[in-house]
Amino acid sequence: MRYVKNYALLTVGLLLTGSVSALSLQEAWEGAQVADREFAAAFADAEAGGKRRDQARALWLPSVSASTVSGRASNTSTTRDAGFAAPGFGVSRNVDFQTSINNGALNRWSVNAVQPVYNRDRLAQSRQLEASADASEAGWIAAKQAAMLRTAERYLAVVQAEAALKLAQGLQAAVDRALAEARERYRLGDKPVVDSHEATARAEVVRAQVLLAESELKLQQQAFRDQVGREPGDLWLPIKVAGEHPGPLEDWLQRAVSGNPTLRVLAAKWEAAKEEASRYSLAASPTVDIVAQSGRERLSGSGDYGGNAQNELRSSMIGVQLSIPIFTGGLRSARHEEALKLADKTQYENERAKQQVEHATRAAWLGLTIGASRVAALEAGVKASAARLDATRLGHKVGDRTMLDLLNAENDASNAQLELLKARSAMIGDRLRLAAMAGALDEALLDEVGRRALARP
8 A cells, every 4th residue: 555755754854845935735734744633643544544454454364372380289199990001011990099299399381373264253353454555545644635635724824814914904904094194184174074974983993803813814914824834934825726627416425435545444343343243143153163282281299109209291292272162241242233223323424434435526526527617707896896886985075975985895805805716726726625535636637726726926
């Protein structure tokens, strides 16, 4: 399983490039691969998931164990009514044998080997581990796409916050000029005092908007630093995106259902849940193993019947072992029922997640479908707002428009520019989200979108 390129080299590269004056979206993503802690955690989880395949394979390999004991031990054995035969002694019956060793030296070792042949429980565990590894792979793709989306969102959020502050500051300057003009014309007796009051009230409102915009920009810049690990600098600005139709909605829905990494994660979890239930089924009860064992036990010392007593036992065996649980007090059946219900729960969660993915795919598709028309309408609105502002300024000079009309026109022109910027940013976000829903968001697409939809300031 292939994952991220070498983080160390990437970090050195970022340090060497330093802070650039115009940071592209692709450069921001390169920084996020180092600085994003959630992304790093997902990478570690993916690495751990890859080891689960080794665990699944190991479940079917022979297990060998060795043990040894050294210490002090006592032993007494009595055999009654035994038979005894030896050359020159004939045959004796009803013979008693007695041995004993008190606090003698004990040495024991053994080697055991087990090779599973049939074990439904192990099979379920191995399949669960494989499913968990599949879930980790899909989870890694989902986490990587989520990190790309977070980076793009943080990037565009800073762009919007900077634009909102500049527009608010521009509006504040215009309102301040209008206020100074209203006060001067009132002093000359050319305008009523109400114009001064209206301009003063609007100036205070705009001043509050500037303070709020400054606060929002600082928050978005800090969120960008946390995500990317670099200062925002001068970010590229959204430009008009060509009205390229994304294609039929049904095609995207099919791609999302089959390729969405989050759905793949849940599908793997469902498989693991079904295997958990199979561990406690009737077919999983018996197990068959090939077993082998070899060992020796030696105890020597003084006993009740001699001063140099010794007991030694050597053994070795190989065979087939069959194990069948007879009675577990209802534990297996209860666990089986529990696992079946949990598998049902996972299935319902999958179906719910599928609905959510389809909804998100449809929303992103609609955003792209109407996005170009919306941007075109807002561009026309910006031009109309600018023309209205020019006409209102002229009308105010000749007395056909009030100060309130002029201030409203200034505010509407600023809002129109900000809404246009948000619409262009939304199209970029929808393009990336639509690809992510289908599991198709990668560095190449991120770079392409960044180059086509963003321009250097």
